[in-house]
Amino acid sequence: MNRDRLEPLGVPNADYDFDDTFTGARYRSDPVAFDRWLLNQLKSRLDETHVKVVLWDAEDSRPGEGQAIVRFCDRAALWQVLINPALHFGDLYSAGRIKITGDILVLVDEAYRYLAKTESPSRRLSRSRLRAPSLSDSQRNIHHHYDIGNEFYKLWLDREALQYTCAYYAEPTMTIEQAQRAKMHHVCRKLRLKAGESVAEAGGGWGGFAIFMAKNYGVKVRSFNISREQIAYSREWAKRENLTHLVEFVENDFRNITGSYDAFVSIGMLEHAGAGNYKQLGELMRRVIRSDGRGLVHSIGRDRPEPLNAWISKRIFPGAYPPTLREMMDLFEDTGLSVLDVENIRLHYAETLRAWLQRFEENVESVRTMFDEAFVRAWRLYLAGSLMAFVHAKLQLFQVLFAPVGANNVPWTRAHVYAEGE
Amino acid sequence: MNRDRLEPLGVPNADYDFDDTFTGARYRSDPVAFDRWLLNQLKSRLDETHVKVVLWDAEDSRPGEGQAIVRFCDRAALWQVLINPALHFGDLYSAGRIKITGDILVLVDEAYRYLAKTESPSRRLSRSRLRAPSLSDSQRNIHHHYDIGNEFYKLWLDREALQYTCAYYAEPTMTIEQAQRAKMHHVCRKLRLKAGESVAEAGGGWGGFAIFMAKNYGVKVRSFNISREQIAYSREWAKRENLTHLVEFVENDFRNITGSYDAFVSIGMLEHAGAGNYKQLGELMRRVIRSDGRGLVHSIGRDRPEPLNAWISKRIFPGAYPPTLREMMDLFEDTGLSVLDVENIRLHYAETLRAWLQRFEENVESVRTMFDEAFVRAWRLYLAGSLMAFVHAKLQLFQVLFAPVGANNVPWTRAHVYAEGE
Numbered sequence: 001m002n003r004d005r006l007e008p009l010g011v012p013n014a015d016y017d018f019d020d021t022f023t024g025a026r027y028r029s030d031p032v033a034f035d036r037w038l039l040n041q042l043k044s045r046l047d048e049t050h051v052k053v054v055l056w057d058a059e060d061s062r063p064g065e066g067q068a069i070v071r072f073c074d075r076a077a078l079w080q081v082l083i084n085p086a087l088h089f090g091d092l093y094s095a096g097r098i099k100i101t102g103d104i105l106v107l108v109d110e111a112y113r114y115l116a117k118t119e120s121p122s123r124r125l126s127r128s129r130l131r132a133p134s135l136s137d138s139q140r141n142i143h144h145h146y147d148i149g150n151e152f153y154k155l156w157l158d159r160e161a162l163q164y165t166c167a168y169y170a171e172p173t174m175t176i177e178q179a180q181r182a183k184m185h186h187v188c189r190k191l192r193l194k195a196g197e198s199v200a201e202a203g204g205g206w207g208g209f210a211i212f213m214a215k216n217y218g219v220k221v222r223s224f225n226i227s228r229e230q231i232a233y234s235r236e237w238a239k240r241e242n243l244t245h246l247v248e249f250v251e252n253d254f255r256n257i258t259g260s261y262d263a264f265v266s267i268g269m270l271e272h273a274g275a276g277n278y279k280q281l282g283e284l285m286r287r288v289i290r291s292d293g294r295g296l297v298h299s300i301g302r303d304r305p306e307p308l309n310a311w312i313s314k315r316i317f318p319g320a321y322p323p324t325l326r327e328m329m330d331l332f333e334d335t336g337l338s339v340l341d342v343e344n345i346r347l348h349y350a351e352t353l354r355a356w357l358q359r360f361e362e363n364v365e366s367v368r369t370m371f372d373e374a375f376v377r378a379w380r381l382y383l384a385g386s387l388m389a390f391v392h393a394k395l396q397l398f399q400v401l402f403a404p405v406g407a408n409n410v411p412w413t414r415a416h417v418y419a420e421g422e
Numbered sequence: 423m424n425r426d427r428l429e430p431l432g433v434p435n436a437d438y439d440f441d442d443t444f445t446g447a448r449y450r451s452d453p454v455a456f457d458r459w460l461l462n463q464l465k466s467r468l469d470e471t472h473v474k475v476v477l478w479d480a481e482d483s484r485p486g487e488g489q490a491i492v493r494f495c496d497r498a499a500l501w502q503v504l505i506n507p508a509l510h511f512g513d514l515y516s517a518g519r520i521k522i523t524g525d526i527l528v529l530v531d532e533a534y535r536y537l538a539k540t541e542s543p544s545r546r547l548s549r550s551r552l553r554a555p556s557l558s559d560s561q562r563n564i565h566h567h568y569d570i571g572n573e574f575y576k577l578w579l580d581r582e583a584l585q586y587t588c589a590y591y592a593e594p595t596m597t598i599e600q601a602q603r604a605k606m607h608h609v610c611r612k613l614r615l616k617a618g619e620s621v622a623e624a625g626g627g628w629g630g631f632a633i634f635m636a637k638n639y640g641v642k643v644r645s646f647n648i649s650r651e652q653i654a655y656s657r658e659w660a661k662r663e664n665l666t667h668l669v670e671f672v673e674n675d676f677r678n679i680t681g682s683y684d685a686f687v688s689i690g691m692l693e694h695a696g697a698g699n700y701k702q703l704g705e706l707m708r709r710v711i712r713s714d715g716r717g718l719v720h721s722i723g724r725d726r727p728e729p730l731n732a733w734i735s736k737r738i739f740p741g742a743y744p745p746t747l748r749e750m751m752d753l754f755e756d757t758g759l760s761v762l763d764v765e766n767i768r769l770h771y772a773e774t775l776r777a778w779l780q781r782f783e784e785n786v787e788s789v790r791t792m793f794d795e796a797f798v799r800a801w802r803l804y805l806a807g808s809l810m811a812f813v814h815a816k817l818q819l820f821q822v823l824f825a826p827v828g829a830n831n832v833p834w835t836r837a838h839v840y841a842e843g844e
Contacts, residue, residue, distance in 0.1 A: 116828070170835060303760045303827050325761055326751035333746050338725045338815060342764035347830065393760060393828040405725050406538070406815040408769065413592060418840040 031055045038078055045114045050106050063102030070107060071099040090311035094378040104384045112392040137319060150233050155366055156359035161208030165268035166349040166397045176355035184212045189417045190401050191296055193217040197262035200288055202254035203269025207234025214246035221247045224254050261288055264295035271300050271320050275327050282335030286404060294403040301396040316382050322395055332402055340410055341401040346390050349397045353387035453477045460500055467536045472528050485524030492529060493521040512733035516800040526806045534814040559741060572655050577788055578781035583630030587690035588771040588819045598777035606634045611839045612823050613718055615639040619684035622710055624676035625691025629656025636668035643669045646676050683710055686717035693722050693742050697749050704757035716825040723818040738804050744817055754824055762832055763823040768812050771819045775809035
């Protein structure tokens with residue numbers, strides 16, 4: 001995916017008036033020489049043909065095609081971004097103290113290009129990655145993100161299965177609905193689900209995948225989730241589909257899964273589990289999977305250990321951590337599980353986020369009505385920033401297929417995943 | 423692969439007279455009560471319907487179908503096996519002080535079943551796995567195994583490409599020649615080799631894969647190997663094939679690879695590199711692969727860390743170590759490489775070893791003439807033991823595909839690996 005692919009979204013995505021009361025008159029005196037010097041520090045980091053940075057006294061101007069203009073609306077905003085851009089930029093943009101016109105993707109792209117140039121190759125490991133959130137931590141963290149309203153997510157996720165996880169664009173021209181369907185088939189084929197089998201799902205979202213598995217593969221699913229809103233939604237959905245005999249939604253933490261299943265699956269939950277809990281989760285997976293069973297974990301990850309962006313961690317996903325493959329091995333090695341297959345579909349998440357961001361902008365008026373302008377901006381930046389994090393390989397997407405150590409009924413090759421007409 | 427698949431080899435594989443001078447009269451007095459007690463200790467570990475264990479005074483008897491008879495020919499042999507079976511069994515069998523009649527695979531299978539029952543789930547990590555053999559260590563270790571005569575390996579490896587690494591049975595009915603060809607295509611498709619590209623190969627064996635790549639994919643290959651006999655053989659072969667303009671064989675350690683390539687490939691070399699050298703090897707791979715290039719490492723591995731069997735390590739493969747995936751991540755994380763795809767084809771190595779063992783037995787007279795009976799027995803046990811190590815999941819076979827971090831020209835899906843007619 002090169003620069004050419006980063007076409008502007010084609011919708012006016014950040015050109016809003018904002019309420020001046022956010023900033024008041026504080027620090028709004030005319031820029032002084034020191035402000036201009038600070039501005040130049042910032043400008044020197046970015047390619048001016050793509051990103052123009054101006055101060056609060058600049059005349060309004062329209063960005064060209066494939067350009068973004070960033071306006072600092074007060075002196076403190078400028079200082080704060082220079083001190084800690086990763087943490088403060090998001091809050092200042094949300095608050096309207098930084099204004100972006102033009103294509104926000106171009107801006108985020110530029111920022112990642114700057115980071116790539118300056119990053120030191122050897123970085124300290126974050127101690128935070130080993131955090132093992134307790135049940136109540138997890139409850140609070142998950143509520144923060146997933147219980148803000150099912151109606152909000154329905155505005156911009158795929159309309160069929162409400163998948164808030166990476167899609168699989170088997171063909172690059174797919175719609176988000178097709179690509180989410182392809183993702184679910186891809187996972188089910190890897191797991192070789194057969195009618196009548198039992199599946200445990202850890203972190204079921206709004207129930208879309210559990211219902212898909214029951215409907216398309218005839219399996220019996222028990223799906224665990226600690227988001228109350230999602231569980232309620234899932235149960236209603238299963239009722240509407242007349243699938244309550246096949247799908248059971250359990251409001252409980254994955255750590256409390258009991259029983260014995262042909263398959264275990266977890267899509268987009270590991271990011272919230274905490275690296276310190278992986279061994280426990282691995283032991284649990286080994287316990288609930290039958291000796292001839294198998295499992296799949298689908299998770300955002302990293303090429304090397306790094307803490308989550310400070311702003312995302314504070315405002316969007318408290319407690320989240322994308323692990324490296326080495327860190328993920330805590331799930332398998334020494335818990336009696338054997339890794340059969342790892343697939344990294346990083347760029348599919350960039351495409352997924354592009355589709356989400358597009359829908360988000362198409363429905364931005366509804367979001368603004370539901371929440372407020374600050375919320376709109378925060379989510380726009382989160383979606384755009386995540387998209388670029390996958391484009392710039394700051395984030396990966398790993399699907400790991402596994403089976404109990406010594407299981408010899410594993411697939412002979414992976415050809416069945418790609419067989420036509422299956 | 424269940425018990426049913428372990429049909430006897432169909433060739434008289436271990437029913438030889440041995441030279442009594444190996445043991446002399448030492449400890450050959452009639453068994454006493456204590457000898458019988460020791461024998462019962464051993465017997466209690468094995469299923470007598472499959473494996474019969476007898477002492478030196480027992481009458482000769484023929485094993486039934488799917489059975490093995492183990493005869494201890496002297497008292498010391500019995501003691502030594504009870505004290506340290508992993509180390510001593512191989513030497514005593516090679517020396518003719520333990521005699522096996524019937525199917526050696528049944529015996530090794532039984533031994534692994536016993537081990538599986540008694541193994542403690544938490545084992546100490548071996549410090550030896552972190553050994554980083556120096557250039558001269560590697561030279562000596564490789565000479566020990568690979569320079570014992572090309573003619574010997576030609577007796578039992580596939581006849582087309584002399585691949586002494588795991589084959590890929592795209593169809594389970596393939597011959598070893600077809601499966602080795604399929605393995606080489608599988609690797610080339612994963613790497614998406616295109617005519618005119620350049621490839622660095624680390625550990626090229628007898629040159630079969632380098633020649634295959636040049637011939638079938640039109641790439642330019644530089645292949646590195648420290649086995650003098652293999653290099654000489656490879657060069658002759660390339661000459662016969664009129665491929666010297668495309669393939670260059672370099673007698674040098676992988677640590678000395680220079681240049682810049684579209685692809686890096688290493689099949690069956692990592693096992694000899696030493697886990698302490700992985701980071702250095704990873705840095706080297708990153709350095710020699712172009713920013714839009716890719717690489718593949720194919721290696722025996724483990725589900726959890728464990729030292730290599732003591733006898734194999736002493737007699738067959740000094741310095742060898744099969745890493746876990748976590749250990750392999752030293753190659754990629756922090757060296758700027760991103761893992762795209764991991765495939766575990768463990769059971770394909772069991773099939774490969776079955777084909778090798780079959781050919782070995784078909785040509786056992788030639789091997790005995792080249793070497794001696796002790797050599798024949800050591801290699802038979804090594805091949806049979808390795809086969810069962812893969813069946814019992816003590817060993818894995820990982821193929822890891824990777825690219826420089828941030829390369830966005832990576833394959834969109836893996837479907838091209840499985841596309842017909844490619």
